[in-house]
Amino acid sequence: MLFSDLTINDDKPIYIQIKKYLEDMISKGLLPHNSKLPSTRELSLILNVSRNSIISAYDELKSQGIIYSISSKGTFVNSHNNITNGTWNIDYKDFENDYIKIANDMDIMKSEIRWRAGQISFKSISPDGELFDMEELKKSFLNRFNLEGHKLLNYGYAQGYKPLIDYLHKYMNKKGVDTTNKEILIVNGFTEGLNLIISALTNKGDYILCENPTHNTSIKIMKTHGINIIPVNINENGLDFDDLDNKLKIYKNKIKFSYITPSYHNPTGMVMSPENRYRYYNLMKKYNIPIIEDGFNEELLYSSSHIFPICSLDNNNNGVIYIGSFSKILFPGLRIGWILCDKNLVDRLESVKRCINIHVSFLDQGILYDYLQNGAFEKYIKKTRKFYGDKFNFAKQCVKKYIKCEHIIGDGGLHLFLVFKNINTRELLNRCYKKDVIFMPGDLFYIDDSGFNTLRLGLSRLSDKDIERGIRIIGETVDEMKLDNLN
């Protein structure tokens, strides 16, 4: 403790002894530049001497420039003797590589308009936190914590928490996936999963086949790694297989991966039909292009029950790398997802995970595992499906009623996708913003600078009342724009 080794004696005035002590500490470098000293009141209490002695000591030191005061902030050390003169101001922009530049340029949190209190926002597709089973989760925490808290709070394994991995194997088995030759790696959400794969298995300039439009975060991740994205059109009937055939013929051996979101695709909300899942898988198999399957929102499949992930077609083979996550319905704040793929590949990716951040929080994995295995999840998912299903159907009715658009796309999930004729949705957004309604302009999801006639409506966190009011306002604004276009 500072001052604990100062003993005041009777040889010299007290303020001189205090001053000398501080001078020594500072010149020895034991009190760093700009560090804060106790107030005169505090120090008089600590040393049990009069406050005047402290004031005198500080005043002397101040006059020598050894300490300085800032009013209402305190007294600080000015050990200018120890630090060389002159400021040191680095412009870190000069250090930036392409990676951070692209990550910033494509960060929609920085470029897109922000929600203002009171606005109706159709931007988000985060789950409605009000649905979360708080009591069940609390129980899971307490149960897991009491069972093995010490273990969960210490370092764990890069691959993940074993009981959660085992649970997810069974979970995927139930979806028709034979995991015999596959393995699971726990990651910090879908985003980390995709980033891990792209950063480990591609090189700058590689080609990846993607649905167009697609998840904007996935586009961003690929672009930061210098990937050339080959767009395959989606139209109101789903993936355009003619366009796919065409792209396959053009790029053939150049294509490293294909990336696809078969269920409640973001942003269109479409669910790929079983027939098309086979067709897609077979095509990729034929061209020997491994599939990165985004398991996004698969858990919400409520209108159509028997649909299987594409990776269930890959049993005994290893052509599909599946990335799963519950984040769109369950606790995204926990950041837990998983990669399911070829066993040997998981073994290799595990070392990359260890390089990046060692492992996902074991406490979170333990809590999630407990919650999943005690049956609470199944009850929750039923409730959630019904809740979002009703919301989706209601919103779709509202759009039909209020908005004149060419196509209303989406089979369910947390969002709807609208396609217009001759309406620029950026302009529509600007106009709606003034009326306190915002949404996601569709171009954000397009690879090829198109989609300016589309928009995504995220529904998950809005009341029916706000959904109707917001959609009505968008509809009225579309009508205004049509009128303006005529004039």
Place this chain on the structure above:
Amino acid sequence: MLFSDLTINDDKPIYIQIKKYLEDMISKGLLPHNSKLPSTRELSLILNVSRNSIISAYDELKSQGIIYSISSKGTFVNSHNNITNGTWNIDYKDFENDYIKIANDMDIMKSEIRWRAGQISFKSISPDGELFDMEELKKSFLNRFNLEGHKLLNYGYAQGYKPLIDYLHKYMNKKGVDTTNKEILIVNGFTEGLNLIISALTNKGDYILCENPTHNTSIKIMKTHGINIIPVNINENGLDFDDLDNKLKIYKNKIKFSYITPSYHNPTGMVMSPENRYRYYNLMKKYNIPIIEDGFNEELLYSSSHIFPICSLDNNNNGVIYIGSFSKILFPGLRIGWILCDKNLVDRLESVKRCINIHVSFLDQGILYDYLQNGAFEKYIKKTRKFYGDKFNFAKQCVKKYIKCEHIIGDGGLHLFLVFKNINTRELLNRCYKKDVIFMPGDLFYIDDSGFNTLRLGLSRLSDKDIERGIRIIGETVDEMKLDNLN
């Protein structure tokens, strides 16, 4: 639900109707390849028909190759019509880039010998979980969860949980750091912090100045990004400033960053003196080389109280990027650390964090914040300092008593570093392994393929009894090797 739309009528034999239904489902693609069918017993219960009808239906389908059985596993769909023939086996090694290759080659979890039950292991420097305040942490969870559980379980902000950020600002202020022009980014532990900085601010072939030896994970992170590491020697007196001057002269304008761990340096356990901290800072300032300061184990500074982080010398400037973490003493399973640096740089790094995994678990950040701010941490750290301090002193005495080595290095912390003359510590490790004692061979921490005469003893998780026994065995083995060398 499967079978819920099957209504049995009297027109045809029951088994024919069931067979027809399954055939349709499979040919429509609604039952994926290899998916499991209910057992004949289950299905007879579901459909309320005799089990014999089911058996007949399954037998017919089997004879047509549409389903197949595996004994003791069940009956599965064989929709060979839907999936093209032939296996699909990708060798993902062909996809690997240098990043994943180096991450695997340098993964000591894969290359180093593993702990066997019953062995005394000096490998770990993880904290002793028995010291954790389980009750306090549980209280923090319940308190934070009740206050704002819904918020913590949903998506948060890339920069981190605001109350934790504010707490860490004050925490760093207390260490003499003026954070006015600086900002904090919460990351998944030190590892992610360093990886983020290196991946965003360097390019392949860049030069970084490092203490030699240094933290093996840091070496690995730099190597995966293709960095040329310039080693600066550490000897028994600490950083060799002559060597540093020399390297600065040789590489001068080529050096992008310097990386340093001033407190309880890993692996040597040395604490850099205040004078040397000034000297180092001034030198880097002079050469305009930003410092990446690893705040590793700073919290454990027990033998020497007034020592400040180097970033406290950087007030009003922006030459230091500090990476902090409590992981070596507090809850490493949570994976929480922070980067403190130039405000504008944090703003840019935030977008990279968003690209990598969006943000650190908000639940974990909330729990940690609650624990830190309620005062439990201060009590814990006092207890911990005493506990590890005693352990360290005891171990040092044991080494002096049992092991003949040239230098015993380390000022405290969770480990000791030994330097030998004419003893190869890899051979020593092999011999000790047979006697059920293991440690970290020192060469792992060296940049330049040296250090084969050094080793690190991690002490944190061993009892005094095991420490003494283990060190005695190492000492005896050293003696054996010396004898063998003479013969």
